[in-house]
Amino acid sequence: MKINEYNLSVRKYSDALYTFGMSHSIGREEAEDIVQECFAVLWNKRREVEIGKAKSFLFTIAYHKIMDVFRKRKRNRKVKIEVIPTEENWEFDKKKWIMQELNNIPAQQRSAILLKDWEGYSYNEIAEIMNISLEQVKVNIHRGRKALRQKLQFLKS
């Protein structure tokens, strides 16, 4: 990968990586740090990584960094404040509720769903990024979606 290709990757994928980090509700600063770390690794390994594989390479690193953050958080878990939707604002705030509930499902399921819905990766690609089997990806995504549906149905009811 040449310098201009690396710079192209920064312009193209930094927003997506940042959004991916932010979607895991890890905080703005941590998300920024993760993006910077991802590109630092990419720069160091630019001779090995081709431009066509830069995106999945970056998301792989980002995913593992996010998992590291979650591992650290488990030690001092904070109490989550949830906003319960009402019938009046359900449709209006649906997007917000979905994202809120997304944070309540396991991180691995969340990551798989985010990679599928936002980045459009196939199950195979997600398996590669998350370093898990295809079947595990399938299970994670389906479980996550079902859990999301259940929680939102519960909130709606």
Place this chain on the structure above:
Amino acid sequence: MIDHTNIEDYILSYIDGELDTVQSRALEDYLQIHPEYKDLVEEFSTYKLPKIEHTFDKKDDLLKKKKKISAPWKPLSIAAAVLILFGCAYYVIHYESSQSHRSREIHLAENTPQNTFAPDPVSVMKRDTTVTSKGVATHKATTAAHRSNQTTAAPKIKKTKKDPMPKTRRILTENSRDVTNIAEMRFAQLQPSSIPLTTKDYTSIVPRAHYISSSEMKASVADNQDIQKPVMRIVAYNFNKLLKAYDIISSDSSDYSITINLNKIINL
């Protein structure tokens, strides 16, 4: 095989576009038979994550600038240019000094007054060619030709102000014709017909201004003394050496005896 236990998974895979055409058709057929699951498809579709975009503001910090590659040829080209400049300067200075030196020689040769005490060069030449060997005669002829060329074909070049020649060398150069004339005259007087002299012998005996290196000669010239005496002395000294070589005088002669011998020759 699709049934009520795995229909949700099939629907989710269908929504995600992970089913192939055969599986998709099988699901669609199953939904035709079981329309109650059609709502499930719509429901799951609504739970697909809405696209949210955050903008990363620190892109500029991540961008890398292309390093300006310092061309390896650049310092080399500078060094080469400097060398060429020095070379040119050296050539110009050296060329000018050599030109001025040459022009001065030509100028002096043109302006040098005729030697008053020297014998007529023509007569000397005649006498020499009769007395000396063939080699000596040819040498003298070429010297004369060279001298005449210098005087006739000399281009007029302006004299430079700076005089890089040392004083001794300058005086000798100025009096080069006198030195040669004196030497030739003395040689003619000393030349015994019995000794067959070669060109080498002649050049070793007759000192020419440019080859004189005797300290005595230099000292005399430096003091602006008459150059006749030291020239004769050198001729006599060289001649004496020659006589010694031809065993005309004893090789065991001491410096003192040689000096006496020399004085006798000088006072001929």
